[in-house]
Amino acid sequence: MRILLVEDDRALGEGIRTALKPEGYTVDWVQDGVSALHALSHESFELCVLDLGLPRMDGLEVLRRLRTTGNALPVLVLTARDATSDRIAGLDAGADDYLIKPFDVAELKARLRALLRRSFGRAQSALEYRGIRLEPDSQQVTYQGTPVNLPRKEFLLLHELLAQPGRVLTRDKLQQVLYGWNEEVESNALEVHVHHLRKKFFPELIRTVRGVGYLVDKA
Numbered sequence: 001m002r003i004l005l006v007e008d009d010r011a012l013g014e015g016i017r018t019a020l021k022p023e024g025y026t027v028d029w030v031q032d033g034v035s036a037l038h039a040l041s042h043e044s045f046e047l048c049v050l051d052l053g054l055p056r057m058d059g060l061e062v063l064r065r066l067r068t069t070g071n072a073l074p075v076l077v078l079t080a081r082d083a084t085s086d087r088i089a090g091l092d093a094g095a096d097d098y099l100i101k102p103f104d105v106a107e108l109k110a111r112l113r114a115l116l117r118r119s120f121g122r123a124q125s126a127l128e129y130r131g132i133r134l135e136p137d138s139q140q141v142t143y144q145g146t147p148v149n150l151p152r153k154e155f156l157l158l159h160e161l162l163a164q165p166g167r168v169l170t171r172d173k174l175q176q177v178l179y180g181w182n183e184e185v186e187s188n189a190l191e192v193h194v195h196h197l198r199k200k201f202f203p204e205l206i207r208t209v210r211g212v213g214y215l216v217d218k219a
Helices: 010-023 033-042 059-068 084-093 105-119 152-162 171-179 189-200
Strands: 002-006 026-030 047-050 075-079 097-100 127-129 132-135 140-143 207-209 213-215
Touching: 002 010, 002 033, 010 026, 010 105, 026 033, 026 171, 033 047, 033 059, 047 059, 047 105, 059 075, 059 084, 075 084, 075 105, 084 097, 097 105, 127 152, 132 152, 152 171, 152 189, 171 189, 171 213
Parallel strands: 002 026, 002 047, 047 075, 075 097
Antiparallel strands: 127 132, 132 140, 207 213
């Protein structure tokens, strides 16, 4: 799951990114509103965590412009503005949730999980597909009841595909989910991850759409 974090406080931004990485998120981080709007307009994310008091463009304006384009990306507003009028303004601008600073990291994680479930139209976070059960909250995967140990990149790739069965995901989209902006990607890295997943589960799990990307068929 790829998240755009928009936060101008460097210490807080580093703390959030560090806390979310073990949870299976790829976190890309910008520190001003103009950079946030550019990233949201040109790249693909599953979630956005958005501060309001940003340099160059206020977070509320970023949110309004995002919604004006019809982008329904789930947005969690994270801010020190705790007045009722501020919360109402954020929700009216298009926020899906609102968390006041200072906050508990565990609550932030829980709210992000809830937003993801809502965005994928699921009441439960666990994904089940042809004998595979993937639990995002605990990072556990089983196949026909037997635990399967997956490295982080393979877990991220499997989650992304299982969350959207029947949908072709492009190579570029999957590489962004797995690596974000800060990691070097070898040319065949995605193919290697796909190969390992097919070997650990079954060859027909992931179908290649030549010249486009990959998908898992609907169960």
